[in-house]
Amino acid sequence: MTALRQAANDGVAGVWRHLLWDDPADLSPWQLHLRLPLRMAHAIGRDLAAGRLTLQAMSLVYTTLLSLVPLLAVSFSVLKGFGVHNQLEPMLLQALHPLGAGAQEVATRLIDYVDNTNVRVLGAVGLAVLLWSVLSLISKIEQVFNMTWRVAEQRPLAERFSRYLSVLLVGPVLLFSAVAASASVRRNALVQQIADIEVLGWLLQIAESLLPYALITLAFTFVYNFVPNTRVRLVPSVIGALLGGVLWLMAGNLFAQFMAGSTRYAAIYSSLAILILFMIWLYIAWLIVLVGANIAFYLQYPEYLASRDRDLRLSNRLRERLALLLLAAIVRRHYASDEAADAETLSHGLGMPLTNVRKLLHMLADGGYLVATATSPPRYVPAQAPEQVAVRRVLRYVRRFGEEPGVRLDLPPGTAVAGVEDRLQRAIDEALGEMTLKDLAAAQEVGV
Secondary structure (H helix, E strand, O other): OHHHHHHHHHHHHHHHHHHHOHHHHOOOHHHHHHHHHHHHHHHHHHHHHHHHHHHHHHHHHHHHHHHHHHHHHHHHHHHHEEEEEEHHHHHHHHHHHHHHOOOHHHHEEEEEEEHHHHHHHHHHHHHHHHHHHHHHHHHHHHHHHHHHHOOOOOOOOOHHHHHHHHHHHHHHHHHHHHHHHHHHHHHOHHHHHHHHHHHHHHHHHHHHHHHHHHHHHHHHHHHHOOOOOOOOHHHHHHHHHHHHHHHHHHHHHHHOOOOOOOOHHHHHHHHHHHHHHHHHHHHHHHHHHHHHHHHHHHHHHHHHHHOOOOOOOOEEEEEEEHHHHHHHHHHHHHHHHOOEEHHHHHHHHHOOOHHHHHHHHHHHHHHHOEEOOOOOOOEEOOOHHHOOOOOHHHHHHHOOOOOOOOOOOOOOOHHHHHHHHHHHHHHHHHHHOOOOOHHHHHHHHOOO
């Protein structure tokens, strides 16, 4: 409580800083429970203020506008094979509900464009361009989600093609099936009889009011799990999808009210007003989807919330420490005959962001100290016999890593700086002696 009073003397900023970043020992139990949601709010607000999410949402709006008609044309063709293509317009109207009275105009124009898209007339080249524009939208979404999940590697081309194709062919059918199933349940005779019972009817009304939230949550959960090129755990994705879905529906209702009083835009932009408002809604919708994805990411990797910046930048000292901790953990598992650890396991065990752990693992692998297995995700094992690798040699490698061959600061022998470096290196060699990675792992009490 004393620490909180001291922070209160600095005003709201002091209290905020105390709750977010001060030593946990200075926090009461209720303050510790507030730390995670407050850090989450800080991280989302920081990402929005930095402009990363807004720029990603803008790029997705541009790609969506280019690919919307081809996407609807492909979906129309798939639904036509099941004889339910006439339901495309009602589904569009439901999706465009935030546009208010303008939803009918936008839906009608889109359907007209789709009807005028004659696949037979397009030919092979035209059909290829049509599919490319649709696949580029899904590819762009994957790139943005990979950036959210700090994934640098893309899927192989064949895997991407098969996944995108499955979304195009199966997605419309699943979406229509979910909407049709909910509508048929409401028309069921047994459900109608249940609705006549007062208490059960009241519960049924609550269930119907919650149905849109459930459907949007399922859709967001599918996207968050299916699109990124990484393993997304179910619980974080469901929580992110639920919060994103609630934001989506709330924003949709608010935007519909805004549309009702947007006559001034029609006076300014004339016939372009509905297009501009449609683009604004697309931007808001994509921004909400990205916010939900970031919530899911931070829930799965809470280590990133401990940094005031988006990505934790390690000092030279912390980089050396992390390298030794990773080697000690991997060598301990090696001698204990335990299963080799992947980057995510090591990240959670050490409480360090996954990005930093991956960089150090790649660095140690480049230096010949670790080797990655061929599994997915890759696991890391010692590349050399740990009892033959001196710790001082590892530290020397870590300290020199990243030096560009063309950028040199030559130190003539006998200069003061060269003498300082020589003394530091001799002190390290004398302090560590012949200590090996096996000795380090045996002496390390905390294992991962």
